[in-house]
Amino acid sequence: MPQTNREIQELLIDYAGALRDGCMPDFLKSLTREEADRIASSAEFWQATEVTRILNSVGFADKAVTPDVGLFISRVNAAIACRLKKARASSPIKRSHHRSRGNSKPTTQAQTWAEDLL
Amino acid sequence: MNCGAKYSPFYVGLSVSRFCGIILSMDKWLRNALKGLADPDLEHRRRAMEPFVRATFGIFIRCLYRYLGNEVECEDVLENVYADIWQNPGHLRNITNEKELLRNVYLYYMRKHLREVYRRINRNSYLSQRDLMNLVAPDLSILEMMSQAELGQVLRRMLGRLKARERKAIELWMEGMSNRAIANELKTTVGAVKMLEFRTILKLKKMLSDYC
Numbered sequence: 401m402p403q404t405n406r407e408i409q410e411l412l413i414d415y416a417g418a419l420r421d422g423c424m425p426d427f428l429k430s431l432t433r434e435e436a437d438r439i440a441s442s443a444e445f446w447q448a449t450e451v452t453r454i455l456n457s458v459g460f461a462d463k464a465v466t467p468d469v470g471l472f473i474s475r476v477n478a479a480i481a482c483r484l485k486k487a488r489a490s491s492p493i494k495r496s497h498h499r500s501r502g503n504s505k506p507t508t509q510a511q512t513w514a515e516d517l518l
Numbered sequence: 519m520n521c522g523a524k525y526s527p528f529y530v531g532l533s534v535s536r537f538c539g540i541i542l543s544m545d546k547w548l549r550n551a552l553k554g555l556a557d558p559d560l561e562h563r564r565r566a567m568e569p570f571v572r573a574t575f576g577i578f579i580r581c582l583y584r585y586l587g588n589e590v591e592c593e594d595v596l597e598n599v600y601a602d603i604w605q606n607p608g609h610l611r612n613i614t615n616e617k618e619l620l621r622n623v624y625l626y627y628m629r630k631h632l633r634e635v636y637r638r639i640n641r642n643s644y645l646s647q648r649d650l651m652n653l654v655a656p657d658l659s660i661l662e663m664m665s666q667a668e669l670g671q672v673l674r675r676m677l678g679r680l681k682a683r684e685r686k687a688i689e690l691w692m693e694g695m696s697n698r699a700i701a702n703e704l705k706t707t708v709g710a711v712k713m714l715e716f717r718t719i720l721k722l723k724k725m726l727s728d729y730c
Contacts, residue, residue, distance in 0.1 A: 422588030
């Protein structure tokens, strides 16, 4: 995005385009300090972003919905398995740590979670 | 600055249901899937995730798409959202309808990940952290709490009340056309198209606020 010193309407339309085309990082990186200040102080911009998101949602969100979620479910399963594994891996150290300190009460969420598993 | 912050969750739920004339209740599948998530045993909960994902994938990914606009990123974020839900489903207790489910999932699970996605990018950006968060993971407003079907219906009505040129600009934009292509279609300049779209979006915002 080579254009600099954009007016607020141009910034909003560029934001909307970036959202529509899935390239928000490019839009964020393209902002100059002046443009960022302009966005921060413009009530109109913030009002319009809400509608922009809605237009994006109504016009294009359906293409993100895959007809078969089977593959996605396997990704979720893998993510869960990974978290379980991490909890299991961390639990012996924590337990020995507890034992050495003579403290049986878990102190962190990870410890509590690991204790649940075993 | 955040335009959605003034709406409390109660106000949002009340207004939307009043506006639509219906309260979206949950279907049997989703209700059963949510019951499974209440199980304290992690392994049982893990088995309950599959029906839950099947029942909610469409709802959640459409919601995420509003903020990310990219299918691949949406799936990446959603994967972590589901893993978080499995790990800590406490915020999904006593859910009675789909809107409440979406609100809780957005506020307690999605928002955190949306912020993480953009926090990394913002190292090179001049936007303040607060503005960035309001841009990419804002509080939910009345409009954003509405379902896809409701929004589509309301938008169609609103577009019908616009002037022909304004409507055409928005419709062409929603077909995926570039501003230059829209300018060619409307026989004007790119700058004029941007201004026309900006004014029309503000007009739509006003109409939608009046309507709600």
